[in-house]
Amino acid sequence: MHITVSGKQVELSDALRTRVEESLGRITGKYFDHALEAQVVFGRARSFFTCDINMHAGRGISLRAEGEAADANAAFDDAAEHIAKRLRRYRRRVNDHARDLVHRASPEAARQYVLRPEEPARDEGELVVAETYATVVAEKATEITQLSVSEAVMRMDLANQPVLMFRNSASQELNVIYRRSDGNIGWIEPSAR
Numbered sequence: 001m002h003i004t005v006s007g008k009q010v011e012l013s014d015a016l017r018t019r020v021e022e023s024l025g026r027i028t029g030k031y032f033d034h035a036l037e038a039q040v041v042f043g044r045a046r047s048f049f050t051c052d053i054n055m056h057a058g059r060g061i062s063l064r065a066e067g068e069a070a071d072a073n074a075a076f077d078d079a080a081e082h083i084a085k086r087l088r089r090y091r092r093r094v095n096d097h098a099r100d101l102v103h104r105a106s107p108e109a110a111r112q113y114v115l116r117p118e119e120p121a122r123d124e125g126e127l128v129v130a131e132t133y134a135t136v137v138a139e140k141a142t143e144i145t146q147l148s149v150s151e152a153v154m155r156m157d158l159a160n161q162p163v164l165m166f167r168n169s170a171s172q173e174l175n176v177i178y179r180r181s182d183g184n185i186g187w188i189e190p191s192a193r
Contacts, residue, residue, distance in 0.1 A: 001028060001037060008043040016042075016072055023080055028057065031087040040079075042072050051075040053083055063087070064160040086158055107143035108167065114138040144174070152177050153185055 003024055005017045020040050028038075038055040051067045063086055067078025115134035146167045147155065156164040156177055163178040168189065176188040 001025060003038045003040065005040045006042070008041060010042050010044050010049070010072070012042060012072070016076075019073070020076055023076070024053075024055070024083075027080060027084050027087070028055070030084075031057075031091055040076070042075065049075040051079040053079045055083060057087075061155070062159040107145040110142050110144050110165075112140050112142040146172075149175070149177070149187060156185075 001024070003021050005012060005020050024038055024040070036056045036058065038053060041052045043050045043052070045068070048068050048070055049072045051072070053063075053065045053067075055063045057063055063083055065079045065082035065086070067075045067080070067082065069075040069078055114137045116137045117134050144165055144167055145155075146169050148169050151169075152164055152166045152175070155166075156179070163176060165174060165176050167173070168175045171189070173190045175190075178186045178188075180186045
């Protein structure tokens with residue numbers, strides 16, 4: 001597994017880098033035959049350290065965890081425990097899903113965009129409505145995979161994402177799941193006519 005350890009405005013010791021690599025290797029080795037890559041970023045916010053772990057554990061399986069504590073080692077332990085907890089919780093489902101990928105159709109190619117809204121123009125204190133659209137800030141290739149609703153919820157939780165679009169394996173329609181402000185999961189499915 002390729003592990004990248006970096007710091008934002010924080011100097012990292014070789015001992016911390018070695019500890020991170022060994023710990024993540026142990027955690028992923030326990031749940032996966034081989035994980036692909038991980039990025040670990042340490043930072044400092046006010047009086048505590050933060051640790052952000054983004055791990056690509058397998059095809060279509062991404063995990064994200066954050067930790068914070070008084071020192072960098074404890075912040076990493078907090079984030080690593082979140083990764084391990086998610087892997088323990090979803091181990092059976094992830095393994096079943098990985099076995100099913102062999103028998104599934106290839107995911108559809110798609111583009112993901114990040115948009116920045118344009119500020120409305122002001123003319124001497126009055127709001128002038130302009131016919132402009134949002135500006136594209138970022139663009140990347142993504143996939144729309146065929147999943148059951150429970151698999152989509154699992155994948156959204158593992159990646160710690162607020163929303164996920166997928167092709168429902170039962171209806172073959174595009175569906176969207178999202179995390180609501182009350183903590184529940186919302187599901188958007190086209191209605192049958």
